[in-house]
Amino acid sequence: MNHFPPSAVYMDHRLNLILRLKEDVFVLVLSSSPKCRALPPKKVPRSTPKLRPGDFILIPPLAPHQVWNRGTRTMKIAWNRTTAETLEMAINKALPNSRIVCRNEQYKNKAIVYYTLQKYSSLLKSTRAQVEMGGDNAESIQRSIKVRQVQKDFKKLFDLYKSILLSEMFAPDSREHPELLPYDNNVTCTYCRCNIFNRFLSCKSCKNLFSSEIEEPYDVCMECYCMGRSCGCQSGHTWVEQWKWKDLIHKYDDWRAQIIDIDGHMTDKTPLPLQEERRYRGTKVPWKEDSSSGVPRAAAVEAFCGCQESTTREQS
Ligand SMILES: [Zn+2]
Numbered sequence: 001m002n003h004f005p006p007s008a009v010y011m012d013h014r015l016n017l018i019l020r021l022k023e024d025v026f027v028l029v030l031s032s033s034p035k036c037r038a039l040p041p042k043k044v045p046r047s048t049p050k051l052r053p054g055d056f057i058l059i060p061p062l063a064p065h066q067v068w069n070r071g072t073r074t075m076k077i078a079w080n081r082t083t084a085e086t087l088e089m090a091i092n093k094a095l096p097n098s099r100i101v102c103r104n105e106q107y108k109n110k111a112i113v114y115y116t117l118q119k120y121s122s123l124l125k126s127t128r129a130q131v132e133m134g135g136d137n138a139e140s141i142q143r144s145i146k147v148r149q150v151q152k153d154f155k156k157l158f159d160l161y162k163s164i165l166l167s168e169m170f171a172p173d174s175r176e177h178p179e180l181l182p183y184d185n186n187v188t189c190t191y192c193r194c195n196i197f198n199r200f201l202s203c204k205s206c207k208n209l210f211s212s213e214i215e216e217p218y219d220v221c222m223e224c225y226c227m228g229r230s231c232g233c234q235s236g237h238t239w240v241e242q243w244k245w246k247d248l249i250h251k252y253d254d255w256r257a258q259i260i261d262i263d264g265h266m267t268d269k270t271p272l273p274l275q276e277e278r279r280y281r282g283t284k285v286p287w288k289e290d291s292s293s294g295v296p297r298a299a300a301v302e303a304f305c306g307c308q309e310s311t312t313r314e315q316s
Pocket residue numbers: 099189190191192193194220221222223224225
């Protein structure tokens with residue numbers, strides 16, 4: 001007798017069941033879990049597959065889902081994949097949504113973008129060196145699907161890196177000198193619980209707000225601040241950054257040159273130098289200094305916040 005029937009359910013973006021490898025394994029009922037009830041009232045089919053030992057469920061990116069452990073001794077084992085595509089979705093869609101409901105960011109997505117670019121950059125550099133040496137391998141390396149895939153992902157990740165930098169840029173005439181707190185993977189927005197990759201506002205007078213025993217600064221991410229979220233005193237925050245801005249720009253220029261090198265020439269898709277990208281985005285400049293107080297304030301919030309909801313808000 002087979003105790004572990006192999007089976008899989010694949011759900012598409014609208015949570016439609018499109019593939020069932022084995023019949024009669026899943027019990028499908030409308031989900032009544034709080035998280036699923038909180039979904040927007042679109043006509044989204046919802047289902048609750050009941051897993052039995054050996055079942056395997058593929059959940060596509062952006063599909064809201066919840067796992068319930070039923071009974072007394074059950075556990076779930078999950079395997080999460082991160083790809084250039086899922087990072088795009090995370091940064092453009094999932095994280096703005098999580099921010100609204102203040103859901104903990106588990107994967108430090110912006111840091112993954114940065115460190116993967118760093119890794120891919122050196123991989124592609126050594127590949128290029130090998131090709132330049134010539135020999136039998138040169139041509140097969142150049143035509144290798146793996147190399148092409150890395151090049152493709154490198155460009156995709158670079159676009160994400162570009163938007164991360166653009167979202168953190170100060171106005172060119174800004175005289176801000178953020179305090180440097182070297183990156184340690186460990187700064188979380190006190191408000192929305194996202195992982196902060198670089199710049200944020202920290203309030204010394206509001207620290208240890210939740211408990212005097214736990215040392216916790218009050219840090220707010222730029223996106224939250226831009227939405228009007230702030231600490232209690234609303235005035236004590238100062239800028240902190242975890243990377244030297246010129247180092248991040250240096251990486252930007254370096255990686256951009258590498259993309260031009262991969263393509264062999266500039267195309268209409270070639271990213272521009274960062275200052276030009278900023279100008280190109282026109283009004284989407286998030287930060288301006290309030291000249292009276294020196295306190296940064298959000299300008300052009302609509303263009304910046306990324307949630308795409310407020311951009312369609314009606315003007316009265
Ligand atoms: Zn935040």
